[in-house]
Amino acid sequence: MEKTNFIDYIRIFCRSGNGGAGSRHFMRTKFNPKAGPDGGNGGRGGHIILKGNKQLWTLLHLRYYKNVIAENGEGGNKNNRTGADGQDIIIEVPLGTIARDEESGKMEAEILEDGQEVIWLRGGKGGLGNANFATATNQAPEYAQPGEPGVEAWKTLELKVLADVGLVGFPNAGKSTLLSVLTAAKPKIADYAFTTLTPQLGMVEYRDGRSFCIADLPGIIEGAAEGKGLGHRFLRHIERNAVLLFVIPADSNDHKKEFEVLLNELEEYNPELMQKEFLIAISKSDLLDDELKTAIRNEFDKETRMVFISSFTQKGLVELKDLLWKTINSQAD
Structure with a gap:
């Protein structure tokens, strides 16, 4: 298998910071040794x-970033000074x-826009200092709150x-060649599967x-929905595409059957x-003359939108391109 810099799945251990403890402190001055609580x-x-x-187009930069541990908050101080917040960690x-x-499989965040920020694991709240607990009947509270713990888990x-x-x-349907002539992308092209x-x-x-x-995605084979070939690793990317372009080569033995197999794999998956x-x-x-094009066209329903292309x-x-543009924008309406 070729070496790749495309990483689309990672597992990391995360721990947000603990909140700092509130301070239990009493103000003492030269003329008033019992000036009251001032713990921050x-x-x-x-x-x-x-x-x-x-x-960014890949999770490669996080490949060796296995432990993400945020800073703890600092404790409160005298003179009602609040401790510094722990430094946040931003994962781009x-x-x-x-x-x-990882344990529950629950989706916790989805990033779809540039600059979008989501707090994934919240840091623990800082504890209240003893100055917060002073009352008319308890003017010298001897206690302060500890900080709340952070959150840790495998994600x-x-x-x-x-x-x-x-x-x-399917592999070798001509998808990579098509991408190379439609765009400036330079995918690897060769006459063998995958x-x-x-x-x-x-x-x-x-x-x-x-x-x-x-997007040119890895080719489907029968059984991809069960994990054969590149399986789920490929199919999950299709979920994001607004429009699907099925590429079937003219020299296929059975164009309609090939299309039905592709549809079946997508349906089995999702x-x-x-x-x-x-x-x-x-x-x-x-490779086709007009008679063969008509024969292929007749294999499919009349409503099926089809175009005959040659990347060569x-x-x-x-x-x-006109059909794709029209379809994409009809989806956006």
Whole structure:
């Protein structure tokens, strides 16, 4: 398997900071040795915060960041001085990152926007100093609150690629070649299965300076929903794509059957994927004459949107971009 810098899942141990203890102190002056309680509050423990960064495309920078431990808050001090808060730790993540608790599997945060900040683990509150407990009947309280403890747990971060269009197909369907001619991306291209082992992203330049993002995802095989091949590691990225583009090569033995297998794997993994808009692109169509194109077209329902393309001759690519743009924006309405 090729070495990759694309990391889409990590497991880390996190601990937010403990709150500082409140101070139990009494003011003493030259002329008033019993001036009363003046113990300050403890500082808050440091939070662990997730922050979206649109410049990041992978969790690689967190690969060896196994322990995330925030600073404890400082204790309160005399003269009603509050202790300093513990320093927060900010973890920058790519857009599309989901944070979960490892033990329960519960989703705790989802980062979808650049600059979005979510407090993942809150630091413990600082304890109150004894000055807070003075009353008319108890003018010299001898106690102060301890700080609240922080939170510690094993957590997971999982990246689901955010792209407008996801390319779906069997290995060697021509997805990587299509991405390379539609965008400036340079995916690895070769004539063997699973050339693409990780998602490849590219921006498609459209008319009037507009653009949209397209992702070439690792190829599906039968049984992917059960974890065969690249299995769930691939399928989870499809959940993020607004539009699915099924790429089926012209030299397939059975175009309709290939499409049905792809649909079945998506449905087995997540039935909600069936609600997504989709198009079919018949790749390598420079191999076809008009009669063969008509025969392939007739294999599918009349309502199925289909375009015949050739990445080699670049025929049909303008029509494909128009269809994708129209579909993406109909989804946004």
